Amino acid sequence: MTGTTDTTVLRSAQQVSSGALRWLHSCYRNGLGRFPEDATIDLADPDNVYKPLGEAALATGLLLREGVAGAEDSRIARETLDLAWEQLRGGDLLYERQLRYPLMTDPLEVYVHFARADYRHRALEELLDSLARLRAVQAMEMLPNRRLAVANARRVVGLEQRPDWSALAAATWLGATPEPWMIDWLTAYDVTHTVFHLTDWGARPDGLPAPMRDYLRDWLPVWLDVWQEIGQWDLVGELLIVAACIGEAEVGIPGWLALAAAQRPDGLVPRDADPVADEPEQLLTDHGHTAVVTVVAAAITLARALGGASGATAVAA
Template sequence: MTDAATDTELLATAQRWSSRALHWLHTRYRTGQGDLPPDATVDFADPDSAYKPLGEAALAASLVLRDGVAGARDLEAARDLMDLCWRQLHGGDLLYERQLRHMLLTDPVETYAHFARVGYRHQPLEDLLDSFTRLRAPNAVELLPNRRLAVANARRVIGLGDRPDWTSLSAATWLGALPEPWAVDWSTGYSITHTVFHLTDWGARPEGLPAAVRDYLRDWLPVWVDIWLEVGQWDLVGELLIVDACVGAPVCDSATWDRLAAVQHPDGLTPRDTDPVEDDPAEAFRDHEHTAVVAVIAGTATLSRVLDASSATR
């Protein structure tokens, strides 16, 4: 971004895209489409199809509330969405029972962090998680490096007392190696984005990125964005725009935002890619909820970072 006019254009597009996605999500949860399956218990084997989408919706809403750059209507929708998700988790009891019964699982702590970030607390769960700092087993779970960062950041957000070695955790990731940028593929692209999300706590701590990683990203983000725009991977492009906000003043121009805004449907749905959207509303929600979450976070993080930068230069 080079001037105030460009900033204004980008911010307007980001805010509009993000707000529409938020209200699309909120409406779906208000009508019960995001509810947990009726037979869901703490023992469900596949969190991706059970409550991971619910946790992601809560993540998006929590960041809207944390950053506070949205309008009153969006803030109200985000708070109601948090309440709806928290009720689905029985006020945190489901997370507590799942973590108590399955101590090596990490999805309860990661999901709980989204709620704790904005004041939804469950003391028995926090006591249980705190006790894990004195055990070897939970800390020895074999995870991908960016997944280990996710757990470390979740525990940081909750306020647990352990102090991970962020430098070592970062260096163990694909991104931390500063690899040849042309080697990136679709799966690695998502690994890159999540490494940045957790090191910076979704943009709140840009200083969490090592300087060499920040420079590498600022050099190559526009290139990667162009590649995934060309093949119509809208969801991944949205995640890369979140990364752009997490490294400081965004380096991607407003044309990228215009492309994503152009594929958004009038009701707020943003397709994950160029494949046709299913006519069945329930199927469309399952297929494209994640992209709505990405849109909410991308717009929120970008508005927050640009406005922070503007305030700092006054």
Template sequence: MVTRALDWLHTHSDRGAMPPESEAALADPDGFYKPLGELALAASLVLREGMASASEQQAARDLLDFGWTQLGSGDLLYERQMRFPMMTDPLEMYTHFARAGYRHERLHTLVAHLGGLATHRGSEMMPNRRMAVANAARVAEVERETDWSKLIDATWLGHTPEPWMIDWMTAYCMTHTVFHATDWGADPEGLPVRVREYLAHWLPAWMDIWAEIHEWDLLAELIIVDASLPRPQCDPEIWERLAAAQHPDGLVPRDGNPVDEDPDQAYLDNRHTTIVAAIAGTLALSRHGDTVVL
């Protein structure tokens, strides 16, 4: 599944190229800019985990090179951060490349300076978003003081709430709390024991629910959460259901609705799900070794 997903992302990456003459203002950051970061995230984790074949590692490196070139080798991120010093997305985007060895000295110096300002410490954002920035700084090796326990306690998940109250958006926020606290599975002990026990108890039910209604994108994110825990326990049947939804060319649909026949629209609609499926499979292979075949 991972091999096919990576191949599809690699084959169609040009469909996600930024428009010519894109500048730091980025009128539509979610259209091209953010997805480039998501591709870089997946590729950086493939390289970090070291479980991929030589061809898969090359595909991952190609995706990173593609994204870095699209961003002017980091210059666009630097210009965006200079123009909008309160924005955090340049650092968050940069960290995916930094994880794989790319570096932009001026941006690195700038985000380190901005992170030391009181205005950044007091900026208002959702708790899981604050964790995203903290993890980005940690991975990019930008020195900042971070109280991870305080950050986690401020989230929905940190309250270990009534599990039946979870909804679609809260589920996505919950998954990202785990992603950032554990740096996408690099530190399975990054969550408090009480939170890990809560997830171990309720993740199977949540995965079953969203698999039943064919919410493949959210299901793949929940599988990443499982793979980020000290003792992953994802039922093989869940994997089989997700793998059965994957198309022969590698595309993983976001839900149970028909995939658009237009290749460009199909890429835009299903790129994210294919990315998270590749990440989920990569982390599961790393955690389970050769005991599973994805």
């Protein structure tokens, strides 16, 4: 991306991301998104606190990985990571949950976002490594994009594995390069996650097979236009991540401008075009994920434009 227009768009992406990051940080700093005092590793509602903590770690960890944030945003990202890791009792909760439920993959899928930012729990890693040798674990049935998520998590954490990446990619909806007009809202999320895990969130762009990349280059602009038109801002953010991961960040220019227009003065980026609730905890529940995808999309977009994590010049917040 070059030229004055592209510089303006990159600045817009950075500003939207910085606002979303600060809103997310303020939620956690003010005591929202925390486990209740009587919470156990059984986690009756994993999507309430547990999964969002991992997502917050994903966004802040990738922002730090790419090195494109200014000093203040980097400090905020690190503090948010600290708060999330503290809620997981320094990884002990993940270890205990994996020990109790050895066939579950969510402890690894949450842990990887912390491990990427050098928050490590050696006992958990030893347990994961041991469990992976069991036929029962190898035979786990899951959606193809989830299988990719587990394989990439093991790769990032540094656990031994020998996956057939080509076969894993081919088993996904995107791997079939199907009729593009048949995509629906849920399948679109599956497509985005296939790209995230094959490329490790843009760090390994060659991990996406060429036919899938070519297919996305043809149809991603169309899909972005469709979901932007109806105000599905969370999905727009995910598709912007895909655009950055495959080196087509300029496709997302209208999307970034639309997200900037939709963002509230406090930094919240709404999930969709529906009315926004007033209750703080509900705000985090409804729109926390959109803040995450906004930060991730901007981090990868800026990194690709500025040269990646190595040697990138941070855009001052």
